[in-house]
Structure formats: C-alpha cells, structure tokens
Amino acid sequence: xxxxxxxxxxxxADCSTLSTRSSAVSKRQQSLQERVSRVTREVxxxxxxxxxxxxxxxxxxxxxxxxxxxxxxDAEQLRSKMKFQTATARKFPAxxxxxxxxxxxxxxxxxxxxNSLVNKLKGAQIRT
Numbered sequence: 487x488x489x490x491x492x493x494x495x496x497x498x499a500d501c502s503t504l505s506t507r508s509s510a511v512s513k514r515q516q517s518l519q520e521r522v523s524r525v526t527r528e529v530x531x532x533x534x535x536x537x538x539x540x541x542x543x544x545x546x547x548x549x550x551x552x553x554x555x556x557x558x559x560d561a562e563q564l565r566s567k568m569k570f571q572t573a574t575a576r577k578f579p580a581x582x583x584x585x586x587x588x589x590x591x592x593x594x595x596x597x598x599x600x601n602s603l604v605n606k607l608k609g610a611q612i613r614t
Contacts, residue, residue, distance in 0.1 A: 536544065581589070
C-alpha cells in the first residue's frame, strides 16, 4: 500500500511538472509566433511596394483601361445610332424606281427650259 501511495505521489508530482512545462512551452510558442509576425511586418515595411518599371506599367494599364471604357461607350453610341438609322430607314424607305424616273424627267425638263432661256439670252446679247 505504501508503494502504491508513493507511486501516486510521484505521478502527481510528474503531472504537476508536466503541466508547468506545458504551460511554459505554450507561452514560449506564443511569444515566438508574435516575434515572427513582428519581424515579418518589419521586413515587409522595408521592401519597396513596387519598382519603377512596375509603377510605369501600372500607369499604362490604368490609361489603357480608361481608353477601353471610352471606346466601349463610343461603340455603344454607334450601335444605338445604327439601330435608329435602320428603324428610320424602314419608316421612310428610299424612292422607288418609278418615283426616281419621274423626278429625273422633271429635272431633265427643267434643265432643258433653263438651257433654252440661257441660249435666248445669249442670242439677245449678241444682237445688241
């Protein structure tokens, strides 16, 4: 029985020692993690964000992006204009062949009258 009691006391002492060591190791691990995080932040703060070439490329990409937006807007406006024009063309179709022939005949008739008047004027000027 004494052996058993000594053994239990020894195990309790070992358990207490292990608990203390475990707590110390846990604190040490947390301390090291905080240190690693701090050092990592400091190293990142020391490094430049972007090189000059990267900054230049960023500017070019921004410019191209803005131009692309403008071109998209222009393309949309052209689509709208084309849609309007095709809708208008359907509402007001071009002259038919018969109508064109009549307009042509009227223009020819007027042209002939103008030519005859011009010739009369020339004739009148030559006589005087």
